[in-house]
Amino acid sequence: MQEKVEVQPILSMNSVEVLYDNVMMAIKGVSVQVPKGEMIALLGSNGAGKSTTLKAISGLLKAERGRVSRGEIKFEGTDITGMLAQNRVEMGICHVIEGRRVFEHLTPDENLTAAAPKGMSRSVLNAEKEKIYNYFPRLAERRNSLAGYLSGGEQQMLAIGRALVTQPSLLMLDEPSLGLAPFLVAEIFGILQKINQEEGMSVLLVEQNALAALEIVSEGYLIENGRVVMNGTAEALKSNSDIQEFYLGGGEGTDFHNVKHYSRRKRWLS
Amino acid sequence: MDLVFLAELAINGALTGLLYSLFAIGLVLIYKASSVPNLAQGGLTMVGAYVVVALASDVGLPLWLAIPLGAVFMFALGFGIERVALRRLAGRPVVMILMLTLGLDIFLRGVTLAIWGGTSRSMDLGVSYEPLFLGDIFISRIHLVGAGVAIGLFVAFMIFFRSRSGIKLRAIADDYMASWSVGISVERGVGLSWALASVVAVAAGVIWGEIQGVDQALSLLLLKGLTVAVLGGLDSILGAVVAGIILGIIENVGSDFLDPLVGGGSRELIVAAVLILTVMIRPHGLFGRHDIERV
Structure with a gap:
C-alpha cells in the first residue's frame, strides 16, 4: 500500500470493525483512504462487506442496528465515527444506497426538493436542479411523472441526482450498475466521471461489476470476508492475475484486451 | 318520504361527515409520515378538548386565547410523544408501533380520568343552537362551523404538502x-406529523366537545374517524374529506331507513359495514396510494 503523504485524504478509515446486533461482525478491520478529487472503487463479491463499509461511513448503520465497534473514520480531518447520518450529509458525505430507492410516490422534481439541505434558498435549489437535469437529460423529460414509474436506469440517475442536491464533497455509490443494461451502466459511469472531473467531487464506488468500475476509477480496494485483501491503482488491479480470474471473468492465459473487446462488442449488440 | 326531508338528512349527514373528516385528517397526517394508523388519535382529541376547557373555565382565559394555547400545548405534546416513545421504535415492525399507539390511547384516557374525573363538561363556544333555515331545511350551526374548520384544514394541508x-x-x-x-x-x-395531528386533535376536540360534551366518550370518535380514514385511503387528505361526506350521508340517510326496521341502532351497523367492506373490497380506499409496481 502506498501512502499519499502530500495531501490529506478527504476520507480515511482506519481498521474499522462493524458489529450488527452486537454479535455479527460484518467487517473486520477495514482501512480505506479516499484522496481528494479521486474516484476509488471497493470491489468484491456478495456479502464481502462493501455495503457495510459504506454504511459505516455514511452513518446509516444505526438504522440497521449496526455499529462501529473499533477503529475510526475521519472526514476532512474530523472524527465522524459516532456522528448522526444527517450531520454527515451536512458535512458533505452522501450515500446513494443500494437498489436505487427513489421516493416512488413523489415526482423526480419532488425527489430532488426532498433532498434539499436546510436553509438552501429557492434560487440555489433551482440552479442545483438545472445542473442535475443537465447531467441527466432523461430526468428532465420526466420530471413531473411519478418516480416509481421511471425505468431502472432513470431511477438510478434520479438517486444520484438526489444525492447531488445535498452538495456532497464525497459521493458514495452502492452498486449503481445493479440490474441495468450495459449501455446504461456505461452512460451512468460516464456521467459520474464527468461530475468527478467537472466538480472535483471525490467518489467512492462499490461495485461487483469490477470490469466497468476499474475503467473509471484511479484506485481500487478488493474486499473479501470483511477484510481488504488487495489495494492498488486501477491499472495494477486490472493486470493482476487473481483479479482477472475471479472478478474480470478472464481465465488463465486470457489476454485482458480481448476481454475488454468482447465486452464492448456485447455492449453494442444489446 | 318527501324530498325536502331526504335533502335535510343528506345535508346534515354530510356536515356530520365532515366532522368525522376533521378527526380523520389527524389520522392521515400520522399515517403519511409513519405508515401507522394512530390508535391514540381519540385520546389526543379528548386531551385537546380537556386542555381547552381547562384553560377556558378553570384558568378563566377567553376562548380565542384558550384554543390557540391549547393548540400550542398539543403541538409540543405531539413532538414529545415522538421523542419519548416512538424514536426507540423507528425501524421496528409496524405492529409494535401500532400497539404503542393503543397503549398511548389507554394512557391518555387514564390521565384525563385522573385529572378531570368522569363527569361531562361543556365547551361553550357560544355558537347558537338555533337551527339555521335553508329554505325548508334545518341545519345545525355548530355542524356548519365544524365543517368549515374541516375544509379550512384540508386546504391548509393540501398547500403544506x-x-x-x-x-x-x-x-x-x-x-x-x-x-x-x-x-x-x-x-x-415523524415528530412534526404527530405535532400537526395533535393540533388537528384540538380542532376536532373543540367542535365535538361542543356537540357532545367533553368527557371520555370523545376518544370513541376513533372508530368513526378510522372508518373514514380507511375508506378515504389512510394516506390521502382529500380521501378523508370525501370519505367523511360519504360516510356521513350513508349513515344519516341509511339509518333513517333502517332504524324503523331493526328498532334503532343501525348507525353503528352502517359504520361497521363500511369499514369491513372497504377493507375487503378496496383495501387502498378511495384515494389511497397503491404500491407502485412497474411492468
Missing part, C-alpha cells in the same frame, strides 16, 4: 432509509 417541509414528510413516508441517506431527519419529520 406541496411545500418543502411537506415534500420531506412525504419522502419520509415513502422510504425511511433513503430519507436518512440524503440527510432528512426522519425523527423530526
Whole structure:
C-alpha cells in the first residue's frame, strides 16, 4: 500500500470493525483512504462487506442496528465515527444506497426538493436542479411523472441526482450498475466521471461489476470476508492475475484486451 | 318520504361527515409520515378538548386565547410523544408501533380520568343552537362551523404538502432509509406529523366537545374517524374529506331507513359495514396510494 503523504485524504478509515446486533461482525478491520478529487472503487463479491463499509461511513448503520465497534473514520480531518447520518450529509458525505430507492410516490422534481439541505434558498435549489437535469437529460423529460414509474436506469440517475442536491464533497455509490443494461451502466459511469472531473467531487464506488468500475476509477480496494485483501491503482488491479480470474471473468492465459473487446462488442449488440 | 326531508338528512349527514373528516385528517397526517394508523388519535382529541376547557373555565382565559394555547400545548405534546416513545421504535415492525399507539390511547384516557374525573363538561363556544333555515331545511350551526374548520384544514394541508417541509414528510413516508441517506431527519419529520395531528386533535376536540360534551366518550370518535380514514385511503387528505361526506350521508340517510326496521341502532351497523367492506373490497380506499409496481 502506498501512502499519499502530500495531501490529506478527504476520507480515511482506519481498521474499522462493524458489529450488527452486537454479535455479527460484518467487517473486520477495514482501512480505506479516499484522496481528494479521486474516484476509488471497493470491489468484491456478495456479502464481502462493501455495503457495510459504506454504511459505516455514511452513518446509516444505526438504522440497521449496526455499529462501529473499533477503529475510526475521519472526514476532512474530523472524527465522524459516532456522528448522526444527517450531520454527515451536512458535512458533505452522501450515500446513494443500494437498489436505487427513489421516493416512488413523489415526482423526480419532488425527489430532488426532498433532498434539499436546510436553509438552501429557492434560487440555489433551482440552479442545483438545472445542473442535475443537465447531467441527466432523461430526468428532465420526466420530471413531473411519478418516480416509481421511471425505468431502472432513470431511477438510478434520479438517486444520484438526489444525492447531488445535498452538495456532497464525497459521493458514495452502492452498486449503481445493479440490474441495468450495459449501455446504461456505461452512460451512468460516464456521467459520474464527468461530475468527478467537472466538480472535483471525490467518489467512492462499490461495485461487483469490477470490469466497468476499474475503467473509471484511479484506485481500487478488493474486499473479501470483511477484510481488504488487495489495494492498488486501477491499472495494477486490472493486470493482476487473481483479479482477472475471479472478478474480470478472464481465465488463465486470457489476454485482458480481448476481454475488454468482447465486452464492448456485447455492449453494442444489446 | 318527501324530498325536502331526504335533502335535510343528506345535508346534515354530510356536515356530520365532515366532522368525522376533521378527526380523520389527524389520522392521515400520522399515517403519511409513519405508515401507522394512530390508535391514540381519540385520546389526543379528548386531551385537546380537556386542555381547552381547562384553560377556558378553570384558568378563566377567553376562548380565542384558550384554543390557540391549547393548540400550542398539543403541538409540543405531539413532538414529545415522538421523542419519548416512538424514536426507540423507528425501524421496528409496524405492529409494535401500532400497539404503542393503543397503549398511548389507554394512557391518555387514564390521565384525563385522573385529572378531570368522569363527569361531562361543556365547551361553550357560544355558537347558537338555533337551527339555521335553508329554505325548508334545518341545519345545525355548530355542524356548519365544524365543517368549515374541516375544509379550512384540508386546504391548509393540501398547500403544506406541496411545500418543502411537506415534500420531506412525504419522502419520509415513502422510504425511511433513503430519507436518512440524503440527510432528512426522519425523527423530526415523524415528530412534526404527530405535532400537526395533535393540533388537528384540538380542532376536532373543540367542535365535538361542543356537540357532545367533553368527557371520555370523545376518544370513541376513533372508530368513526378510522372508518373514514380507511375508506378515504389512510394516506390521502382529500380521501378523508370525501370519505367523511360519504360516510356521513350513508349513515344519516341509511339509518333513517333502517332504524324503523331493526328498532334503532343501525348507525353503528352502517359504520361497521363500511369499514369491513372497504377493507375487503378496496383495501387502498378511495384515494389511497397503491404500491407502485412497474411492468
